[in-house]
Amino acid sequence: xxxxxxxxxxxxxATLTLPRSQFIGGQLVDAxxxxxxVLRPCDGGPLGDLREADEGLVHRAVDDARxxxxxxxxxxxxxxxxxxxxxxxxxxxxxxxxxxxxxxxVASTRPVGEAVPGDVPFTAEAIRFFAELADKSGxxxxxxxxxxxxxxxxxxxxxxxxxxxxxxxxxxxSWKCGPALAAGNAVVLKPSELTPYSTLRLAQLAIEAGVPxxxxxxxxxxxxxxxxxxxxxxxxxxxxxTGSTRTGGQIMSETGRHGTRPVxxxxxxxxxxxxxxxxxxxxxxxRCIARGFTANxxxxxxxxxxxxxxxxxxxxxxxxxxAQVRRLRPGPTWASCSxxxxxxxxxxxxxxxxxxxxxxxxxxxxxxxxxFFDDAxxxxxxxxxxxxxxxxxxxxxxxxxxxxxxxxFDEEEEGLLLADHATYGLAAGVYTRDIGxxxxxxxxxxxxxxxxxxxxxxxxxxxxxxxxxxSGIGKDLGRQAFEAALRYKxxxxxxxxxx
Numbered sequence: 001x002x003x004x005x006x007x008x009x010x011x012x013x014a015t016l017t018l019p020r021s022q023f024i025g026g027q028l029v030d031a032x033x034x035x036x037x038v039l040r041p042c043d044g045g046p047l048g049d050l051r052e053a054d055e056g057l058v059h060r061a062v063d064d065a066r067x068x069x070x071x072x073x074x075x076x077x078x079x080x081x082x083x084x085x086x087x088x089x090x091x092x093x094x095x096x097x098x099x100x101x102x103x104x105x106v107a108s109t110r111p112v113g114e115a116v117p118g119d120v121p122f123t124a125e126a127i128r129f130f131a132e133l134a135d136k137s138g139x140x141x142x143x144x145x146x147x148x149x150x151x152x153x154x155x156x157x158x159x160x161x162x163x164x165x166x167x168x169x170x171x172x173x174s175w176k177c178g179p180a181l182a183a184g185n186a187v188v189l190k191p192s193e194l195t196p197y198s199t200l201r202l203a204q205l206a207i208e209a210g211v212p213x214x215x216x217x218x219x220x221x222x223x224x225x226x227x228x229x230x231x232x233x234x235x236x237x238x239x240x241x242t243g244s245t246r247t248g249g250q251i252m253s254e255t256g257r258h259g260t261r262p263v264x265x266x267x268x269x270x271x272x273x274x275x276x277x278x279x280x281x282x283x284x285x286x287r288c289i290a291r292g293f294t295a296n297x298x299x300x301x302x303x304x305x306x307x308x309x310x311x312x313x314x315x316x317x318x319x320x321x322x323a324q325v326r327r328l329r330p331g332p333t334w335a336s337c338s339x340x341x342x343x344x345x346x347x348x349x350x351x352x353x354x355x356x357x358x359x360x361x362x363x364x365x366x367x368x369x370x371x372f373f374d375d376a377x378x379x380x381x382x383x384x385x386x387x388x389x390x391x392x393x394x395x396x397x398x399x400x401x402x403x404x405x406x407x408x409f410d411e412e413e414e415g416l417l418l419a420d421h422a423t424y425g426l427a428a429g430v431y432t433r434d435i436g437x438x439x440x441x442x443x444x445x446x447x448x449x450x451x452x453x454x455x456x457x458x459x460x461x462x463x464x465x466x467x468x469x470x471s472g473i474g475k476d477l478g479r480q481a482f483e484a485a486l487r488y489k490x491x492x493x494x495x496x497x498x499x
Contacts, residue, residue, distance in 0.1 A: 009098065009116050009336035013040065013047065013106045019200040021051040022220060024061045025068070026213025028200065031057055032221070036193055041109050042333045042342040042378055050196050052221035058188075058229035061217040065159045065186040066235050068214025075156040075184035079135035086131035086182060089209035090124040096205065097121065103198040104170055105333040109296055109341040112334055115170075122459065123174040123202075126477070129461035130178035133482040144492065151491040156184035157237030160485065161230045163223070163251075164199070165242050166192035166344055167299045173199045175476040176240050177216060183485035185237070186215045190227050194344060196220045223247060232258040238485070242266040242301070245398075245423070245470045264474035264484055266466055268398040269301045269426030272419040273455060274441060275317060276412070276432040277310040285431050286320035289404070292429060292455035294325055294382045297341040298402035299348075301471075302427040304455050305399060308418045311408045318384065318406060322368045325382035325402075330373050342378040343401065352380055352401035359385055359394040359405075369402070398424070412437065416444045425468030429455040448472070 022029040032051030040047045053061070069075055074082070093100065100123075101116030110119055142150030162176035169191055180187045191199040199218055206216045219226050223243075231239055231254045238261055241251050245268040255261050273289050292304030309317055331338030343349040349372070356370055369383030382402045388395050395405050409415035419428060419441070427449040430441045442450040448467040457465065464478030475481050 009101070009112045011102050011112065011334050013334050016102060016106055018048045018103070018197050019204070020048070022053050022057060022061065023200050023203040023216075023218040024057075024214070025064050025217070026207045028204075034221075034225075036222070038107060038194070038196065039345070040106065040333075041344050042330075042376075044346065044378055047107055048197075050193060050220050052193070053219035053226045053229075054221070055229040058219050058226060059233060061188050061219045062159055062161075062230070062233045062235045064214045065188050065217050068212055069158055069186040072212035072215060074186065074212055074215050075158070079138075079184075082182060082184065083131040083134040085210040086127050086134070086178075089206050089211065090127040090131070092205045092209055093120060093124040093127070093202070096201070100170065100198055100201055102334070103201055104195075107197050108166060108169055108195040108333070109299055109344050110168070110333065111331070111338040111341065113336040113338060119168060119170050123170045125459065126171065126174035126461055127178045130182040130482055133179075133479065134182045137479070137483055137486065139488070142490075147495045149493040149495070151493070153489045153491060154486040155489055156485065157487055159186045159188060159236055161233070161236040161239045162187055162189045163227050163230065163239070163241040163243065164189060164191050166195040167296055169195040170198050170202065172242055173202060175242070175481070179481040179485045180240070181211070181216065183482060185485055186217075188217045188219060188230060188236070190219050190221070190230055193220060193222050193226075228254065231255060234259050236261065237487075238262045238264070240264040242476070244268050248472065262484075264466075264476070264481075265472040266301065266474075266476050267426070267470060267472040268424060269303065269467065269471050270306060270396070270398050270421050270424040271302055271304050271427040271429070271447065272306040272308050272421070272445070273304040273429040274415055274419045274431065274445075275307070275309040275313060276415070276430075276434070276437060277312050278433045279313070279431050280433055282313070282317060282320055286317060286324055288429065288431070288455045289317075290321050290324035290382075293404045294328060294340070294402045295456065297343060297380060299341065299344060299400050302449070302456070302465075303400070304427070304429050305404055306395070307404055307406045308415055309406065309408060310415070311410055314406065314408050318367055318386065321404070322384055325384070326368060328382055330376035330379035340379065342376075343380050348400065349378065349380060352399055352403065355394045355397070355399055356383055356385070356403060359388060359392050362389070362392055364388050364392065364394070367406075396423075412440070416441060419445050421469075423470045426471035427451065427467075448475075
């Protein structure tokens with residue numbers, strides 16, 4: 001007897017009802033003067049449009065969030081009550097996984113076959129994780145002299161401004177909103193104007209779960225318009241941003257000019273995958289490396305885009321990686337069989353291609369790829385470049401595409417020196433059977449995350465993520481993200497009243 005069949009996740013993008021514009025005060029608001037087109041990344045076709053939130057609408061959203069925070073008591077209610085609401089929200093996300101996954105897939109680079117079973121449950125679990133921290137960090141009693149009592153009180157900021165990227169819209173939104181809401185803050189979220197729809201539905205589900213209207217508002221628009229207005233607003237207590245290093249620097253500058261406030265910045269990366277000569281399973285390592293630079297077509301800040309391999313293994317490992325990535329084929333994000341992502345926009349695709357062509361013109365060898373798929377011009381072929389030199393932009397700059405460069409080393413010290421990057425320090429992969437060698441590499445490489453004999457995050461929300469150097473400030477996920485959504489007040493009490 002055959003078992004039950006798994007229903008297909010295929011859908012027709014023309015049949016989707018797309019939420020529009022802003023989410024303020026617990027409802028969708030179709031407001032904004034400038035109308036922005038929204039395109040389907042996998043074929044460049046028109047999907048819908050979006051009204052952009054200008055400075056006035058951003059001020060309305062922030063002011064509404066502030067008033068809701070004061071009136072609802074969200075920041076002062078029993079933490080377990082906040083946790084119950086957030087857990088209900090997570091349950092509703094799981095309930096609507098297919099609808100959310102379709103909205104995610106149609107406007108983003110995420111195939112529906114990965115979004116529904118992967119991205120959506122990850123989003124729900126992130127919110128559950130932070131909900132469970134709601135009553136786990138209330139401050140401390142400080143050690144003071146015998147006739148006094150010192151308290152360190154943890155309090156929410158009030159309104160946190162969150163700016164999320166386009167590459168993983170739902171899960172990145174949960175990284176921003178989960179800790180902020182669990183800690184008792186209100187949130188005004190700006191998703192990317194390229195991928196606006198799934199986060200609007202996420203906000204609707206928050207209200208259904210019992211989050212008070214106004215505590216989670218969403219404003220849509222471009223970074224230099226909507227994002228800039230959010231960063232400048234005096235009612236924002238903290239900014240949390242994921243995106244490019246350049247934009248992160250601009251946000252730091254703006255927060256200094258318009259009222260000093262803390263920032264959490266998860267920025268760009270140029271992460272190495274360092275392979276020592278003693279690895280046991282070459283095929284396993286090849287699969288890890290291939291996934292590390294082709295997942296979401298390399299459009300991930302942690303993409304492992306620099307292979308640094310012991311010279312004795314370089315040829316067979318590169319052959320195995322090439323064999324892995326040549327199996328990847330493009331397909332529409334609304335087809336459940338598709339497993340390889342398109343490039344988010346034409347301008348990004350052209351930038352990737354220009355970097356690859358410039359490297360080839362300068363003497364780099366193409367082991368595979370090197371251009372667009374003939375039958376799918378919005379998809380870039382997984383590309384492996386050998387014979388790269390340190391002066392090449394493809395080696396120095398974040399490509400944000402499915403491009404792997406190859407460098408060789410002979411001695412451990414040489415490999416460790418190549419692994420470090422002058423600008424970035426987000427993540428690194430290290431492959432070796434020697435635990436001493438692995439730990440030496442973990443200590444030496446300047447990066448916020450080191451993966452040993454694997455590449456990529458797990459579902460363990462307790463492990464924080466965040467970079468060194470130009471890759472950012474602060475952490476997402478883990479207790480560190482929750483604690484960063486709180487500010488701390490010192491109180492000193494004398495037991496004897498003043499005479």
